[in-house]
Amino acid sequence: MVTEKDVTLRCLNCFNRLKIPPKAHELKCPNCGVEYVITWRGNQAKIAGTVRK
Amino acid sequence: MPLTRKIAYIDLSTGEIKKELIPERMRKLFLGGRGIDMYLLYNYTGPETDPIGPENVLLVSAGLLVGSPAPGSARTHVGGKSPVTGIVGSTNMGGFFAPELTFAGFHHLVVKGKAAKPVYLWIHDGEIEIRDASHLWGKDILATQEQIRAEHGDPEIKSMCIGIGGENLVRYANVKTGMKNAGGRTGMGCIMGSKNLKAIAARGTMDLKLAYPAEALDFCLKSKEHFMDTKVATALGFDGTMFIWNITNTTGMLRVKNGQLNKLEEWEGLTIEEFHDKYRVGTVACFNCPVHCRHQWRIKDGPNAGTFWEGPEYNTQMSLGNNLWIKEWEPILIGQYLTDIYGVDFSEVGNLLAWSMELYQRGLIDKKITQGLDLDWENAPNILPVVIEQIAKREGFGELLADGAYGYIDKLEKLGVDRDKAWYYFIGCKGHSALATDDRASRALAFGAGVSSRGWDHLRSRPAIDHYHLPEKVMEELYDGGPMSSEFKSYVGKAREIWWFERHYAVVDSVGTCKFHSCFFSPHGFKWEHQSEWIKYITGLDISPEELREIGARIYTIERMYNNREGLSRKDDWLSDFMYEVPMPGGLPYVKGEKLDRDKWNEMLDEYYALYGWDNEGVPTEETLERLSLDKEPSHIL
Numbered sequence: 001m002v003t004e005k006d007v008t009l010r011c012l013n014c015f016n017r018l019k020i021p022p023k024a025h026e027l028k029c030p031n032c033g034v035e036y037v038i039t040w041r042g043n044q045a046k047i048a049g050t051v052r053k
Numbered sequence: 054m055p056l057t058r059k060i061a062y063i064d065l066s067t068g069e070i071k072k073e074l075i076p077e078r079m080r081k082l083f084l085g086g087r088g089i090d091m092y093l094l095y096n097y098t099g100p101e102t103d104p105i106g107p108e109n110v111l112l113v114s115a116g117l118l119v120g121s122p123a124p125g126s127a128r129t130h131v132g133g134k135s136p137v138t139g140i141v142g143s144t145n146m147g148g149f150f151a152p153e154l155t156f157a158g159f160h161h162l163v164v165k166g167k168a169a170k171p172v173y174l175w176i177h178d179g180e181i182e183i184r185d186a187s188h189l190w191g192k193d194i195l196a197t198q199e200q201i202r203a204e205h206g207d208p209e210i211k212s213m214c215i216g217i218g219g220e221n222l223v224r225y226a227n228v229k230t231g232m233k234n235a236g237g238r239t240g241m242g243c244i245m246g247s248k249n250l251k252a253i254a255a256r257g258t259m260d261l262k263l264a265y266p267a268e269a270l271d272f273c274l275k276s277k278e279h280f281m282d283t284k285v286a287t288a289l290g291f292d293g294t295m296f297i298w299n300i301t302n303t304t305g306m307l308r309v310k311n312g313q314l315n316k317l318e319e320w321e322g323l324t325i326e327e328f329h330d331k332y333r334v335g336t337v338a339c340f341n342c343p344v345h346c347r348h349q350w351r352i353k354d355g356p357n358a359g360t361f362w363e364g365p366e367y368n369t370q371m372s373l374g375n376n377l378w379i380k381e382w383e384p385i386l387i388g389q390y391l392t393d394i395y396g397v398d399f400s401e402v403g404n405l406l407a408w409s410m411e412l413y414q415r416g417l418i419d420k421k422i423t424q425g426l427d428l429d430w431e432n433a434p435n436i437l438p439v440v441i442e443q444i445a446k447r448e449g450f451g452e453l454l455a456d457g458a459y460g461y462i463d464k465l466e467k468l469g470v471d472r473d474k475a476w477y478y479f480i481g482c483k484g485h486s487a488l489a490t491d492d493r494a495s496r497a498l499a500f501g502a503g504v505s506s507r508g509w510d511h512l513r514s515r516p517a518i519d520h521y522h523l524p525e526k527v528m529e530e531l532y533d534g535g536p537m538s539s540e541f542k543s544y545v546g547k548a549r550e551i552w553w554f555e556r557h558y559a560v561v562d563s564v565g566t567c568k569f570h571s572c573f574f575s576p577h578g579f580k581w582e583h584q585s586e587w588i589k590y591i592t593g594l595d596i597s598p599e600e601l602r603e604i605g606a607r608i609y610t611i612e613r614m615y616n617n618r619e620g621l622s623r624k625d626d627w628l629s630d631f632m633y634e635v636p637m638p639g640g641l642p643y644v645k646g647e648k649l650d651r652d653k654w655n656e657m658l659d660e661y662y663a664l665y666g667w668d669n670e671g672v673p674t675e676e677t678l679e680r681l682s683l684d685k686e687p688s689h690i691l
Contacts, residue, residue, distance in 0.1 A: 012304045012643075013641040013642055015522040034641060036303070046299065048326070049302065050303055
């Protein structure tokens with residue numbers, strides 16, 4: 001469950017809300033499987049790119 | 054009061070200068086800024102007008118609310134018949150010039166004719182003088198502005214000027230103020246050059262009285278607070294417009310190698326974080342803007358150490374970066390610096406060069422055509438500064454590129470290149486180069502580029518918020534009806550979005566506020582209701598939100614009438630064939646394989662024309678002209 005206090009981003013592929021664990025640097029969307037690289041500015045998470053295989 | 058600001062007619066051939074008040078009726082019909090400029094363009098030029106002949110006009114204006122407490126009220130509009138496309142020429146820039154013009158007593162300048170030698174206009178507290186500019190000719194844009202200030206002993210003078218690109222009649226030369234603020238598109242700097250007009254300098258100390266000062270200050274302060282509460286204000290204030298790049302690249306919505314790829318897989322060197330770490334010095338703002346989205350940067354080491362400048366924008370990052378297969382910041386920064394000081398449009402430079410590099414890759418042009426330049430993609434960082442300088446000076450290969458897409462293809466054909474094959478790889482519309490995004494999956498963004506009145510463009514409508522996956526109910530409320538779709542890949546409601554945004558931006562450009570404060574990046578940005586209140590408190594004019602929608606339709610329709618008169622119709626509201634024929638090769642699964650559908654595009658055109666009250670060819674009907682009070686045009690009221 002996503003609460004107001006959680007840091008969230010929207011998946012750019014399936015538009016699902018993603019809950020971002022603190023200090024996470026990579027995240028896989030549980031809905032569509034796309035893997036993102038995450039960067040942080042303070043408490044704000046941002047998608048930087050996709051994980052390169 | 055803003056309504057006391059005058060229009061001045063300046064004939065550079067005869068030296069005659071005439072100043073008049075602007076009738077209130079014209080304000081109610083077109084507001085000011087772009088709106089009145091487009092009225093003037095329709096009335097003063099036509100199919101017989103050579104864009105670089107003395108009969109073309111240079112229209113310079115401050116929007117109706119410029120210089121007032123309305124947030125972001127900084128914008129200068131510049132218009133004329135475009136030397137790039139031969140249709141509507143119209144461009145817009147921030148900075149401090151338009152407020153200074155307003156404080157000097159003027160909202161509109163109509164510059165006609167051609168001076169016998171280089172001149173500049175000196176505008177101060179209700180006076181206009183034509184001054185000799187022989188000593189400024191050949192100077193870059195910053196040196197020109199500094200020299201004018203030094204001559205008058207006044208560091209507060211604000212100028213708009215051209216660089217050597219404009220002097221040499223590069224068709225897409227732009228007008229500049231400050232370091233990087235540019236009226237970048239459609240070649241308005243070329244018109245200045247064709248008139249031997251190097252600069253327009255303004256200094257004003259005239260009061261700008263407000264109709265209802267207490268209410269105006271109170272409402273404008275609340276407006277600022279409202280906008281600064283949005284997430285986009287924070288993002289813009291820190292990252293500038295480049296906050297978008299990581300997201301669009303991740304999705305696969307950038308053009309790379311002229312559209313052969315739609316994502317830069319090696320993205321790490323071109324992120325905003327990399328820019329922050331290595332180059333960012335701080336941010337600055339335009340007149341009366343709390344956001345501060347304009348970066349300042351400095352190169353700290355290497356052969357370019359010490360170079361300091363402002364910018365870049367998201368568009369620079371793409372046009373001089375990913376589209377040219379440049380994957381690091383420094384060549385982009387140097388490219389931006391050079392296009393700025395020479396005064397040429399980096400969007401055209403980047404797009405024309407990317408097109409040429411693909412032609413070179415495919416063997417359609419060779420080193421004989423490029424005059425020895427190696428246009429291999431891997432060589433892009435090395436050739437970019439060379440090509441920019443050649444274009445601005447009209448030397449070598451740059452001479453071929455200096456006349457824009459139409460001029461370039463004509464020259465290539467004369468040199469024996471297969472015209473049809475080469476033209477296929479030009480990405481643009483109506484002869485105007487495309488933004489370096491890949492909009493094949495984004496139906497609204499693509500459609501807006503296709504029907505834009507100044508050729509491919511991202512500032513006539515671009516509903517970037519279509520990518521936010523907003524709930525359909527919210528969209529129906531925002532866009533005054535439906536049906537709408539949250540999916541940016543869907544064709545449903547996209548024509549309505551463009552119709553809404555075109556009218557919205559026509560009003561934004563006419564009151565002279567910044568688009569980034571509007572709904573460009575956020576559905577919570579300023580809309581008709583804010584504009585109506587600002588106009589009431591600042592000017593005393595009572596114009597309802599509904600009337601503003603009609604004013605937006607009037608402005609867009611007179612631009613359409615202009616282009617119709619130049620011979621354009623439905624057949625011209627299409628993007629390059631590539632967009633409908635070649636699927637997107639990469640990116641996220643949501644966009645991979647997408648391309649535009651011609652049948653759906655036709656349906657969008659039908660819907661769009663109907664919303665405006667234009668016929669199937671995109672020509673306004675008699676009823677529409679009457680409804681918008683355009684049935685007597687050209688009326689020559691101004």
